[in-house]
Amino acid sequence: MKQRFLLILTVVFAFALSGCGVYSFTGASIQGKSINIHVLENRARNIVPSLSPALTTKIRSRILSQTGLAPVKTDDADYDLSGTITAYEVTVSGVQNTQQATQNRLTITVNIVFKNRLDKKADFTQSFTRFDDFSATQTVQQAESRLIENIGNQLADDIFNKAFVNW
Numbered sequence: 001m002k003q004r005f006l007l008i009l010t011v012v013f014a015f016a017l018s019g020c021g022v023y024s025f026t027g028a029s030i031q032g033k034s035i036n037i038h039v040l041e042n043r044a045r046n047i048v049p050s051l052s053p054a055l056t057t058k059i060r061s062r063i064l065s066q067t068g069l070a071p072v073k074t075d076d077a078d079y080d081l082s083g084t085i086t087a088y089e090v091t092v093s094g095v096q097n098t099q100q101a102t103q104n105r106l107t108i109t110v111n112i113v114f115k116n117r118l119d120k121k122a123d124f125t126q127s128f129t130r131f132d133d134f135s136a137t138q139t140v141q142q143a144e145s146r147l148i149e150n151i152g153n154q155l156a157d158d159i160f161n162k163a164f165v166n167w
Contacts, residue, residue: 028067028164031118032078035069040110044088051085051148055110058152062160076117081163083112086127090140093133106140106147107131110155114163126162130154 037060042052059081064071069079087109094103109129116122132150134143 028160030067030069030164032116033070034072034077035063035067035079035081036072036074036077037063038080038082040082041084043084043086044109046088046090048088048144048148051088051108054148055085055108055152055155058156059159062153062156063163066160067164078117079163080115080117081112081159083110085109086111087129092136094136101136103133104136104138104140105131105133106143106151108148108151108155110159112159112162114159116163122163124162128155128158128162130158 037056039056040052040059042048044051060071063069063081085108087107089107091105091107092101092103093105094101107129108131109127111125111127113125114123130151132147134140134147140147
């Protein structure tokens with residue numbers, strides 16, 4: 001009797017999830033099967049050679065791991081994501097005694113163009129900006145890999161949510 005109940009419960013659960021489209025546990029609604037994710041072009045004033053591949057990989061990994069979409073390199077993909085890195089800036093974010101910096105901030109901005117070939121209303125072009133602070137006792141080069149890792153994760157989450165969760 002218990003096995004029969006579990007079977008019925010499993011079937012009901014499967015039908016509930018199979019409504020229209022595919023849903024993931026992240027809240028994403030995925031209609032398509034493929035995505036073309038282009039390498040981000042770096043047009044920031046300050047060029048860091050590792051930034052473009054690092055951010056592209058973060059975004060690609062986040063989308064592919066959460067959606068089950070197949071990555072393709074063709075123009076007929078269901079989704080197309082491209083973009084540019086428009087800013088990579090270091091500024092002072094904390095000051096002691098109004099004269100000495102205690103914290104610095106790395107800010108990265110990317111402009112993303114997302115095309116949903118299955119629903120044109122879901123297309124968008126938007127800038128995403130995130131930052132992370134680091135101690136003024138460190139140079140940006142000393143903190144850079146950690147900063148890019150943290151900021152990259154935040155940007156990947158923001159882009160994923162905008163494209164597939166509609167936040």
